[in-house]
Amino acid sequence: ALQEEKKKYCHKHAPVPQDAVILMDPIIILSQVAICKLQKGDYIELYFFTNKGLREAELTTCSTDDDVLTLLQTGDGLHTFVPIASTCSKSTMIKDEDLSWEEFAEAAHHLTTAMRENGWPEEWVDNHIKFWLALESHPWRHGHCKISKCVLLAYQARVRCNWHDTLATPHSFNITHINAMLLTQIRDELVH
Numbered sequence: 001a002l003q004e005e006k007k008k009y010c011h012k013h014a015p016v017p018q019d020a021v022i023l024m025d026p027i028i029i030l031s032q033v034a035i036c037k038l039q040k041g042d043y044i045e046l047y048f049f050t051n052k053g054l055r056e057a058e059l060t061t062c063s064t065d066d067d068v069l070t071l072l073q074t075g076d077g078l079h080t081f082v083p084i085a086s087t088c089s090k091s092t093m094i095k096d097e098d099l100s101w102e103e104f105a106e107a108a109h110h111l112t113t114a115m116r117e118n119g120w121p122e123e124w125v126d127n128h129i130k131f132w133l134a135l136e137s138h139p140w141r142h143g144h145c146k147i148s149k150c151v152l153l154a155y156q157a158r159v160r161c162n163w164h165d166t167l168a169t170p171h172s173f174n175i176t177h178i179n180a181m182l183l184t185q186i187r188d189e190l191v192h
Contacts, residue, residue, distance in 0.1 A: 028110060031057035038118040043164035046107035046157075047093045054110065056092065096157030097150070101141075104153060108132045130176040132156070138178065151187045158186065 006013040030038070030048065034057065037044040047053045099107065108128075115125045135141065135156055140148035159175060159182070166172045 028054055028113070029058045030054070030114060031060065034114070035118075038114055038120075041120065041164075041167070043161050044111075045093060046096045046099060046104065046111065049107035049110035049114065050094075050099065050103040051106050052103070053093070053107075096160070097154040099153060101149065101153075104132075104156070105136075127174060127176050128160075131159075134176065134178050140183075147187065147190060151183060151190060154186050154190065155183055158182075 031053070034044055034048040036042075048057065094103070096104075112125060112129060115128065116122075135152050138152055140152055143149075155178075159179075163173065163175045
């Protein structure tokens with residue numbers, strides 16, 4: 001019975017190094033949704049990695065029983081049980097294209113760290129960094145036209161989602177290459 005309890009409540013019975021002190025760096029606590037998607041290598045909204053999203057996940061994690069589950073429909077129409085704590089942040093989530101550039105920068109940094117911690121191939125992580133740097137250094141990012149900056153965020157959201165959707169298919173692509181024609185198409189969609 002004790003072995004079963006130790007297995008079920010592993011955190012309660014985990015050994016604590018007696019010479020370890022708290023780290024100076026902030027401890028990043030991800031939502032359950034973010035953890036699950038990261039472990040599978042699925043697309044995940046950047047909101048979960050903004051300072052606001054991380055703060056929300058930290059509060060939710062501390063205040064909700066991890067054993068309580070809820071039924072959730074996935075993007076492909078299947079139903080799955082997930083911890084209720086992981087669904088709380090969906091209500092306030094901001095779409096990638098609606099993030100501010102400051103939130104985008106926060107999220108890119110935190111997501112990069114989380115990718116590495118969850119065993120993503122280093123090439124994928126490096127390509128995301130190059131992709132985000134290319135967007136940050138794009139002439140539209142530093143111009144006077146506000147819509148062009150919005151286009152870059154919308155482009156990022158669409159391309160990153162498509163990149164995940166096409167992984168392991170003949171349509172997969174290198175995310176680091178900025179497609180000028182697609183940028184123009186997205187700009188036209190946003191303007192009209």
